Amino acid sequence: MNSFTEENYIKAIYKLLESGDETVSTNAIAERMHTRAASVTDMLKKLALKKLINYQRYQGVSLTGKGEKIALSIIRKHRLWEMFLVEKFNFKWDEVHDVAEQLEHIQSDKLIEELDKFLNYPKADPHGDPIPDAKGKLLARKSKSLSQFSVNDVCIMTGVVDHSPAFLQYLDKTGFGLGNEIKIREVVEFDKSLQIVVNKKTFFISSDVAKNILVILK
Amino acid sequence: MNSFTEENYIKAIYKLLESGDETVSTNAIAERMHTRAASVTDMLKKLALKKLINYQRYQGVSLTGKGEKIALSIIRKHRLWEMFLVEKFNFKWDEVHDVAEQLEHIQSDKLIEELDKFLNYPKADPHGDPIPDAKGKLLARKSKSLSQFSVNDVCIMTGVVDHSPAFLQYLDKTGFGLGNEIKIREVVEFDKSLQIVVNKKTFFISSDVAKNILVILK
């Protein structure tokens, strides 16, 4: 059995690896975990001993198969609980993170099976992030950032990159949500900001915002 | 904020105090927590410093108002989650304990409010134990042990004393459950065992079993 802390490190490493790099640096982990590099080194030794990560000093880390399986099971639990909170307990999508962060560590196979069933086997969480299945299989997401599209493209919003309450609340206020159709009216060459149409209304969004909105072409 | 461990000690002290004594002994806590008396002493000092218990060395402990409030909030969460697992997730009453033991430490007022609402504000958990309300108010239970009644008394089963899976499964197998009507046919003087009628069927139960069944007179 792994401690909460170990699970959190594994999840952090998994998330950092998602950005594409082969290995993750000690500093990157330290920053994500709000801790110091020296503490990370201690934990890396421990996780390596348990064969959850591939680690040689000074060389960065990656997850072993075993480590990745654990990461996916934690992410599965996190996303199922987020879905549960939004669908059944009237949480907003910007309120779920901290609670799911606690719930993801609860150990009970039956609990998660029943949770999945109760939610009717959802494929994605309230932010559009895909939910790994019971075997840890995660369908790759085809979505791309809105900033990669051009004038006259029509897209469907499928997710967000930034999950911060601030960003999610901005989207709420503006009226954007998953499933919305977004048409690009104009791309401003100078700053890459966009003029878009959502729900028949026209908005201007910065390139920063566009980068954090995930869509698929309609 | 209190650690899981602190919460578990407080709950243990609360439960031990329920048996009626004014104070609880270090040894009793150690036994309940599956730890050593020396460890308990350390924790008692810490809890006393936080003003959660009344403690003077060698004199036993009791909870302060503050401590009792915390105990009740943990018990509230535990029992609400047990109810949830049984009512919504198809858990049996003998399967819920370990999971509820984890869930009771999740920190989120909104979560518990919504849980309570979702379950329609239940007054008792699946074992018949009363659920403290949001303010920590706990209605005293009027139930008594079946062993205190006599021939021809007719009772309604309202709870159990022993919560062990073994006992609960025995009740399931025999067909006893909360709400069942129990008529006492005979009390054997020699060993205080009982002959009872439940669902029109006659059973013999030992005085040990009778002691662990809670009922009210019909």
Added chain:
DNA sequence: ATCAAATTTTAGATTAGCCTAAATTATTTT
């Protein structure tokens, strides 16, 4: 009321997870 037994506390270690400061290794610059 004293002495033996039981209980409880103290003393001194241990482990997990964290820290700072110093040392080591890797990377970048010149």
Added chain:
DNA sequence: AAAATAATTTAGGCTAATCTAAAATTTGAT
């Protein structure tokens, strides 16, 4: 390719929660 800088690890400590063994206190029996 050497020097400067950045990243990482080691060394040594700290706190929370645990333990064993020994000391202190209370209880209970004569």
